[in-house]
Amino acid sequence: MRRIKLLRLFLTLLTLGCLIPGQAGRAQGGQTLTVFAAASLTDAFEGIGAAFEAAHPGVQVIFSFGGSSTLAAQLVEGAPADVFASANAKQMLVAREAGRIAVPVRTFARNRLVVIVPADNPAGIETLRDLARSGVLLVLAAPQVPVRDYTDIMLEKLAADPEYGEAYARAVRANVVSEEPDVRHVAAKVALGEADAGVVYQSDVTPDLAPNVQMIAVPDAYNTIARYPIAITDDTSQPELARAFVDYVLSAEGQAALARWGFLPAWERGARGGACSLAGPGARYAPALD
Amino acid sequence: MRRRPSAWAASWPGRALVILLAGLAVLLVALPLGALLARGVQARAWALVPENSVQQAARLSFTTTLISLAIILLLGTPLAFILARWSFPGRKLIAVLIQLPIVLPPAVAGLALLITFGRRGLLGATLAGWGMQIVFTPKAVILAQTFVALPFYVRAAQAGFRVIDREVEEAALVDGATPWGRFVHIIFPLARRALLGGALLSWARALGEFGATILFAGSLPGRTQTMPLLIYNVFERDVSAAIWTALILVGLAFLVLIAALTLARDHEAEL
Numbered sequence: 231m232r233r234i235k236l237l238r239l240f241l242t243l244l245t246l247g248c249l250i251p252g253q254a255g256r257a258q259g260g261q262t263l264t265v266f267a268a269a270s271l272t273d274a275f276e277g278i279g280a281a282f283e284a285a286h287p288g289v290q291v292i293f294s295f296g297g298s299s300t301l302a303a304q305l306v307e308g309a310p311a312d313v314f315a316s317a318n319a320k321q322m323l324v325a326r327e328a329g330r331i332a333v334p335v336r337t338f339a340r341n342r343l344v345v346i347v348p349a350d351n352p353a354g355i356e357t358l359r360d361l362a363r364s365g366v367l368l369v370l371a372a373p374q375v376p377v378r379d380y381t382d383i384m385l386e387k388l389a390a391d392p393e394y395g396e397a398y399a400r401a402v403r404a405n406v407v408s409e410e411p412d413v414r415h416v417a418a419k420v421a422l423g424e425a426d427a428g429v430v431y432q433s434d435v436t437p438d439l440a441p442n443v444q445m446i447a448v449p450d451a452y453n454t455i456a457r458y459p460i461a462i463t464d465d466t467s468q469p470e471l472a473r474a475f476v477d478y479v480l481s482a483e484g485q486a487a488l489a490r491w492g493f494l495p496a497w498e499r500g501a502r503g504g505a506c507s508l509a510g511p512g513a514r515y516a517p518a519l520d
Numbered sequence: 521m522r523r524r525p526s527a528w529a530a531s532w533p534g535r536a537l538v539i540l541l542a543g544l545a546v547l548l549v550a551l552p553l554g555a556l557l558a559r560g561v562q563a564r565a566w567a568l569v570p571e572n573s574v575q576q577a578a579r580l581s582f583t584t585t586l587i588s589l590a591i592i593l594l595l596g597t598p599l600a601f602i603l604a605r606w607s608f609p610g611r612k613l614i615a616v617l618i619q620l621p622i623v624l625p626p627a628v629a630g631l632a633l634l635i636t637f638g639r640r641g642l643l644g645a646t647l648a649g650w651g652m653q654i655v656f657t658p659k660a661v662i663l664a665q666t667f668v669a670l671p672f673y674v675r676a677a678q679a680g681f682r683v684i685d686r687e688v689e690e691a692a693l694v695d696g697a698t699p700w701g702r703f704v705h706i707i708f709p710l711a712r713r714a715l716l717g718g719a720l721l722s723w724a725r726a727l728g729e730f731g732a733t734i735l736f737a738g739s740l741p742g743r744t745q746t747m748p749l750l751i752y753n754v755f756e757r758d759v760s761a762a763i764w765t766a767l768i769l770v771g772l773a774f775l776v777l778i779a780a781l782t783l784a785r786d787h788e789a790e791l
Contacts, residue, residue, distance in 0.1 A: 237534045299756040307759065352639070367656060372739065374756045407656040408738025411752070419738070423640040424655050 260288035263471055264310060266301040267293055268317035268376065268458065269412035270341065270431050274491035275315070281487070282478050289471065297412035299374035305330045305463070312466040313475055315458060317341075317413075317431075318376035322459045332464045338479050340494035341431040341456040343380055345446040346420050346439075353426035355446065358388070361427060362401035369416050369425035372409040377416070380454040381429045387452045417443075431456065433492030455494070553770065560763045574765055576742045577750040578772070584658060584746065585726045588665035592673050592722050597715070600677030615678075622671045626731025629668055633736040637663065660737035661744050665726035673715075673722040680714025681707065720780055727773060 267275050272295045279291040294301065294311070298321040305314060306328040314331065315338065316322040325331050347355050353366050361368060371378040389399035410416045413430050420428040421442040435445055460479060462472035478484050485495055603615050621629060636642045637654045647654060654660050684707055692702050708715075730748040737744040739753065747769045755762035 234531065234534065237537060241533055241537060297756070303756045303759065369738070372753055372756075406740065408740055408744070409753075410739070411734070422634065422638065424634065424638050 260290060261468055261471060263289060263291045263312050263468065263475060265291060265293050265313040265315065265475065266305065266309075266311045267295055267313075267315040268298045268301070269295050269414045270317055270377070270434055271295065271315060271339075271458075272414065273436055274339075274433070274488050274493060277491070278479060278484055278487050281483065282475060285478070286471070286474070291475070295414075297371065297375040299324075299372075299376070300411065311463050312468060312472040313460065313462055315460040315479070316376070317456060317458055318379060319457065319459055320379065321374075321376060322461065326461075330463050330465070331461045332466075332469075333461070335459045335461040336476065336480060336496075337457045338460045338476075338484070338496050339458040339488045340496065341433050341458065341492075342453050342494065343377070343384055343429055343448050343456075344432045344435065345427055345429055345448060346417065346435065346443040347427045347446065348420055348423040348425075349442050349444060350423070351444055352423065355427050358446065358448065358452075359394070359398070361405065362398050364401070364405075366405045367407045367424075367426040368402065368405040369408045369410060369419045369428040370406050371413055371416055371429075372411060375410075375412055376456065377413040377429065377431060378409070380456055383454045384429070384448060384452050391452070431492075435492065458493075556763055556767060556770070560767050563763070573741050573745075573750060573754075574768065577745055577747045577765075578768070580658065580661070580742070580745065581727060581747040581769075582772075584661045584665060585723055588662050588669060588726045589719060589723050591662070591666050592670050592726075593719060596670055596673040596718075596722075597677060600674045601681055603674070604678045604681035618674050619671045621668050626668060626729065627735055630664060630732035630735025633660070633664060633667060633732060637736075655736065656738045656740070656744065658737075658744060661733055661746060664732040664736050665729050668729055668732055669722040669726040671722075672725050673718040676718025676721060677711070677715050680711035680718070684710045716780070720777060724773065724777070727769075 265275065265279070272293075275293055275295075279293060282291055283289055298316040298318060301314065302316065302321040302324040305311060305325040314322065314325055316325075322331065322335060326335070345355075345358065345361070347353070353360070353363070355361065355363075355366065360366070370381055385399045385402060388394040388402075389396045407425070408419065410419065413434055416425075416428040417430050417434050417439055419425040420430075421439055423442075427446075435443065460476055462469060462476060466472045479488075480496065489495060599618065603611065603618075624632075634641065634655065637647065637660070638644055639648065639653075639655065652659075654663065688710070689702055689706055692706050697705070728748055729746070730752065733739075733744070733746060734749055734752075739745045739749045741750075745753070747765065751762050751765050751769070754765055
């Protein structure tokens with residue numbers, strides 16, 4: 231009898247507990263801004279986020295960093311976010327086509343590729359040509375991750391040049407031993423010394439990474455200028471705040487922060503940026519959007 | 521009409537609660553799997569699967585998990601036997617140590633393996649001296665799977681060995697059985713169900729291994745891209761294709777589990 235009474239009490243408490251309105255979801259007296267950003271933006275955006283929070287008391291900026299393709303796929307599936315900063319136009323287009331992005335879409339930073347090798351250079355790679363040597367452990371990002379798209383363009387340009395040729399490109403591709411989920415994983419494998427070489431963005435060689443790697447420049451003729459687009463989402467619950475964040479990224483302070491972390495400015499010197507057409511060498515797949 | 525209290529009626533709140541909670545547990549597992557199936561059928565996902573990569577990944581997954589299982593059985597059975605039946609200083613420490621990979625986040629496991637078996641790792645120089653490279657090869661996949669799945673088998677086998685009635689063994693001893701004979705004819709048959717259960721659980725864990733694999737072995741189609749890695753990769757290209765690949769994995773695992781459990785039951789009948 232006692233056991234039954236206890237069970238009844240338990241049931242009652244359980245029911246009452248479910249009726250208490252939940253407080254957990256609400257931020258403690260303030261607004262939260264969720265920003266999906268490409269992995270290569272990790273350091274720069276964390277600094278920008280802190281500065282934005284200082285300028286907007288009560289606001290908390292939460293970042294989700296990852297391969298732009300992963301983030302775009304999450305957005306397509308309905309993941310909640312207020313701002314999306316991608317490393318290429320293609321993934322922004324993926325999110326746009328799923329109806330998650332509100333115009334305008336603006337270019338906020340540019341980047342270029344660089345080849346990195348471990349500090350002690352175990353495979354003795356000095357030039358781009360050495361990447362084709364048999365047995366080199368080359369690590370790239372997975373297909374669809376923007377830095378991989380840019381790398382493929384670089385290899386195509388090299389293949390088109392008679393000095394290197396198709397055989398070169400094929401040999402380099404044959405040396406790929408792993409396709410990482412994002413550019414920071416590529417950098418980590420090289421920094422740890424497990425890979426002989428990797429292709430990352432110039433901005434990924436941060437002060438933290440620099441002591442562990444050597445850089446091999448990719449000549450302009452074969453390099454790609456990556457264009458990073460940023461936009462607020464279609465269904466953001468705080469469009470004013472989201473737009474303020476995008477404006478901050480495009481402002482002098484935001485651009486200075488990006489430059490400090492190795493990014494190229496959003497627009498060429500002399501030209502004024504604005505709503506971009508997302509066309510250009512870094513965006514083979516996007517037609518003019520606005 | 522007078523209400524007649526019965527034992528059943530008096531205990532209905534208790535039963536209802538038990539059924540409710542159990543039902544929630546079943547729902548928690550069945551709902552996501554059902555949603556996967558429904559979305560896959562709705563999107564006609566089978567038309568979009570990159571055939572070759574699925575075959576490669578499936579072959580790699582099953583080959584590596586079978587090898588991992590073999591290693592786990594070979595190394596785990598003696599370990600479980602010792603832990604269950606012998607008493608020695610440090611026994612408890614070893615028992616806890618073996619269980620650690622279960623609570624370790626897979627990414628941490630991957631990092632630890634990298635630091636041990638990588639080129640710059642603890643054993644890196646030794647392995648290089650023998651001409652062996654582990655990272656970025658299927659060997660790394662097998663190592664990662666074995667590391668995370670071994671504790672599951674040892675745990676189950678240990679329990680199976682512990683509950684064997686010593687009197688039966690002593691009777692065999694009196695009849696002149698050798699230690700090996702005792703193991704084969706008394707201990708193993710009595711522990712068989714627990715061993716099989718542990719083997720299945722550890723195989724399933726090895727099959728689903730992702731975090732340690734991607735950090736330690738990397739991901740390359742045909743060489744190190746197991747089915748979980750393929751699903752993660754295809755997810756970015758096409759969610760429907762990812763769903764279909766996931767369903768294939770669930771289906772294959774389901775078939776193997778059913779087959780193994782049926783076999784186990786047949787054995788009981790023979791006994």
